[in-house]
Amino acid sequence: MQRSHPYMKSGFLTELLSPKRISFIVNPKAGTNLQKHIRESVEKYLNHDQFEYGFKYTEHAGHARELALEALAEGYDIVTAVGGDGSINEVASALIGTKAILGIIPAGSGNGLAMHLGYGRDVEGAVRKLNTAQEKIIDVGLMNGRPFINLAGIGFDGLVSNMMKGSNWRGFIPYFLKSVEAGLKYTPSLCTIEMDDRVLTEKCFAITIANGPMYGYNFQIAPDARMDDGLFEVVILKDAPRWQYFAAVPATLIGKIYDAGFVEHFTTKRVRISTEGTNYTHLDGEGLVQEGDLTFEMKPKSLHILVPQQKSDWNI
Numbered sequence: 001m002q003r004s005h006p007y008m009k010s011g012f013l014t015e016l017l018s019p020k021r022i023s024f025i026v027n028p029k030a031g032t033n034l035q036k037h038i039r040e041s042v043e044k045y046l047n048h049d050q051f052e053y054g055f056k057y058t059e060h061a062g063h064a065r066e067l068a069l070e071a072l073a074e075g076y077d078i079v080t081a082v083g084g085d086g087s088i089n090e091v092a093s094a095l096i097g098t099k100a101i102l103g104i105i106p107a108g109s110g111n112g113l114a115m116h117l118g119y120g121r122d123v124e125g126a127v128r129k130l131n132t133a134q135e136k137i138i139d140v141g142l143m144n145g146r147p148f149i150n151l152a153g154i155g156f157d158g159l160v161s162n163m164m165k166g167s168n169w170r171g172f173i174p175y176f177l178k179s180v181e182a183g184l185k186y187t188p189s190l191c192t193i194e195m196d197d198r199v200l201t202e203k204c205f206a207i208t209i210a211n212g213p214m215y216g217y218n219f220q221i222a223p224d225a226r227m228d229d230g231l232f233e234v235v236i237l238k239d240a241p242r243w244q245y246f247a248a249v250p251a252t253l254i255g256k257i258y259d260a261g262f263v264e265h266f267t268t269k270r271v272r273i274s275t276e277g278t279n280y281t282h283l284d285g286e287g288l289v290q291e292g293d294l295t296f297e298m299k300p301k302s303l304h305i306l307v308p309q310q311k312s313d314w315n316i
């Protein structure tokens with residue numbers, strides 16, 4: 001008599017063959033408005049044999065996290081952020097340390113993380129990619145206990161994020177204009193940066209604590225960053241004549257920012273930054289104003305994430 005396969009006994013195969021449940025958390029106010037057609041795209045392009053799905057729509061800041069927690073409680077296997085890096089941050093913050101998997105449909109203005117992971121820029125394409133995406137586990141960073149998935153920054157880029165707050169005009173042009181304005185306005189301050197194996201005191205224009213390598217629009221601020229190595233890439237832009245920053249922009253677009261003379265970069269598991277006065281910071285592009293020291297810690301391999309297939313064989 002043929003004995004039943006042990007996988008069948010354990011229910012493994014049953015689980016493997018049953019559709020995954022996927023919740024789409026849509027930010028209707030995300031940068032590009034591309035998310036307007038998410039429902040049609042999912043109905044048309046998601047593999048319905050493979051996935052059961054539902055939609056939730058955010059109504060205010062912080063709501064994406066609440067809806068992600070709700071989706072977890074409802075037993076969804078995959079919770080997908082439909083929005084920009086800010087929406088991804090909120091949804092991911094609910095999933096850290098759980099087995100639920102983060103999916104991404106890029107609908108922000110910059111889409112740094114989605115671009116890095118290979119989701120591309122269009123909603124339809126990203127929905128199709130979910131059908132064959134593979135699960136990976138990545139690190140998450142914490143700044144004073146608050147999570148970030150892609151990048152945290154202090155200084156110039158923190159000021160830009162704060163200046164973009166409340167602005168309804170999104171896209172490359174407003175970011176560019178605000179960056180020029182902030183670049184001329186920002187006064188570098190003396191920072192003490194403690195890392196695993198060194199302490200630096202520098203006059204800094206900006207410090208980026210990178211889990212992922214890029215801001216939106218292909219600005220590769222930390223081209224060597226890997227999301228699963230348990231380490232931060234710390235990129236320091238030292239005080240320099242302003243024209244040097246502008247002159248280095250083309251190099252950042254092709255992953256060569258480390259060639260610029262005013263850039264220093266390090267890898268470390270933890271960072272503590274002390275400055276004088278108020279800190280303009282950002283977490284995944286969300287601007288914050290903070291007093292006192294900033295501490296950055298790693299939560300290694302703490303977030304399950306779906307990565308499009310063509311990217312999943314590469315280093316993330």
Ligand SMILES: [Mg+2]
Pocket residue numbers: 139210211225226227228229230231232233
């Ligand atoms: Mg890393």
